[in-house]
Amino acid sequence: MKYYIKQxxxxxxxxxxxxxxxxLIPYFxxxxxxxxxxxxxxxxxFLKRNGYAGVISLNDGTVIGAISGFIGAAAACLVYMPLAFIGAIIFKQPLLFKFNDLIFIVPITIVVFGMLGAIMNAFCGMVTAYLYEKLEKDRPEEEQVDFIIDEE
Structure with a gap:
């Protein structure tokens, strides 16, 4: 588990x-x-396809999901908020909050969205690990079939 946390x-x-x-694009x-x-x-x-992770248990899937959900949501907020603020200044849009409010609102927003992302992705990671576990158990092993050819 600890080997692929960095990835x-x-x-x-x-x-x-x-x-x-x-x-930032409204249609997306x-x-x-x-x-x-x-x-x-x-x-x-991505981890399974590139060989970074072997067998992932349900606990590993849940932890990976929670970590990736929190970090993904926090990174999205850290990218979106400043770019939206700069875009509002450039296109002369009325701002919903001033720069001083931005210092207070952004950390709270990052934590809230991070926690929501962690909860949703923990469940999705657990389901993904469960499905991978089921698929790997149900996959038939490479069966060796010996054919005996009788000459008559």
């Missing part, structure tokens, strides 16, 4: 940063919100 942190931070940028906001719920699934599939 989980990097992968989920990259996914969260990309989602933070895509969330809905899709970005949907992808927030499956950051852990993407992370676990």
């Amino acid at each position: 989980v942190l990097y992968i989920s931070a990259i996914i969260g940063g990309v989602l933070g940028i895509f969330s 906001m809905c899709l970005g919100s949907l992808i927030f719920c499956i950051i852990s699934v993407i992370t676990i599939i």
